[in-house]
Amino acid sequence: EPExxxxxxxxxxxxxxxxxxxxVPISNHLYFYWYRQILGQKVEFLVSFYNxxxxxxxxxxxxxxxxxxxxxSNFTLKIRSTKLEDSAMYFCASSEAYNSPLHFGNGTRLTVx
Amino acid sequence: AQSVTQLDSHVSVSEGTPVLLRCxxxxxxxxxxxxxxxxxxKGLQLLxxxxxxxxxxKGINGFEAEFKKSETSFHLTKPSAHMSDAAEYFCVVTxxxxxxxxxxxxxxxxxxxx
Numbered sequence: 001e002p003e004x005x006x007x008x009x010x011x012x013x014x015x016x017x018x019x020x021x022x023x024v025p026i027s028n029h030l031y032f033y034w035y036r037q038i039l040g041q042k043v044e045f046l047v048s049f050y051n052x053x054x055x056x057x058x059x060x061x062x063x064x065x066x067x068x069x070x071x072x073s074n075f076t077l078k079i080r081s082t083k084l085e086d087s088a089m090y091f092c093a094s095s096e097a098y099n100s101p102l103h104f105g106n107g108t109r110l111t112v113x
Numbered sequence: 114a115q116s117v118t119q120l121d122s123h124v125s126v127s128e129g130t131p132v133l134l135r136c137x138x139x140x141x142x143x144x145x146x147x148x149x150x151x152x153x154x155k156g157l158q159l160l161x162x163x164x165x166x167x168x169x170x171k172g173i174n175g176f177e178a179e180f181k182k183s184e185t186s187f188h189l190t191k192p193s194a195h196m197s198d199a200a201e202y203f204c205v206v207t208x209x210x211x212x213x214x215x216x217x218x219x220x221x222x223x224x225x226x227x
Contacts, residue, residue: 035215102157
C-alpha cells in the first residue's frame with residue numbers, strides 16, 4: 001500500500017538555526033498538510049497546500065514557517081530561526097481530494113537545543 | 114467552533130474483553146468524524162470515518178464507531194481486545210465545507226493486559 005514518507009525521522013538543531021523537514025506524499029494525492037504534536041499535547045494543524053499554494057493555515061503557521069513543493073514529489077516544511085518551543089513531532093499528510101481521509105507519515109521528531 | 118473531547122485519557126482492558134473509547138464532538142455544521150490510531154514510533158493510521166452515510170461505521174482491525182447526533186458522540190468500540198490494539202487513539206473532526214483542517218482530540222491511551 002502506498003504511504004507517505006518523511007525524512008529525517010529525528011532532527012536535532014540549535015536554537016536560531018533553520019531546518020527543512022521533508023515529505024514525499026502519496027503520488028496521486030493532490031492535498032498536502034503539515035501537523036505538529038508537542039510532547040504531551042494535542043496534534044495541531046499547521047497548513048494545507050493545494051495546487052502549488054497554501055489553501056489554509058493556522059495561527060501557529062506564522063512568518064517563521066514556509067512550505068514548498070520544489071518538484072513533483074517532495075513537500076517541505078521550512079522553519080526559520082528555530083526556538084526551543086518548536087520542539088515537537090511534525091507529521092506530513094496527504095489526501096486524494098478535498099475532505100478525503102488523510103494519510104499520515106511516521107513523523108519527524110524535531111529537537112531544538 | 115468545532116472541537117472534540119475524548120473523555121478518558123487512559124483506558125486499560127484485559128485481552129479478550131470489550132473496548133470502549135469515548136468521544137464527544139461539538140460542531141456547528143454536519144461534521145465528518147474520524148478515529149486515528151498511533152502506535153509507538155509510527156504515524157497516524159486511519160481506523161474509520163463517518164461522513165453522513167450510515168451511522169454505524171466499521172473500520173479496520175475489528176473496530177467500529179456509532180455516530181449519535183442526539184448525544185453528539187462518536188464512541189469507538191471493539192468486542193474483544195487484542196494485545197496489538199495497545200496504542201494512542203485520536204478522535205478527529207472536520208466540518209464539511211469549511212476547510213480541510215482536522216481538529217484532534219487529546220487522545221486516549223489504550224493499554225491491553227494479558
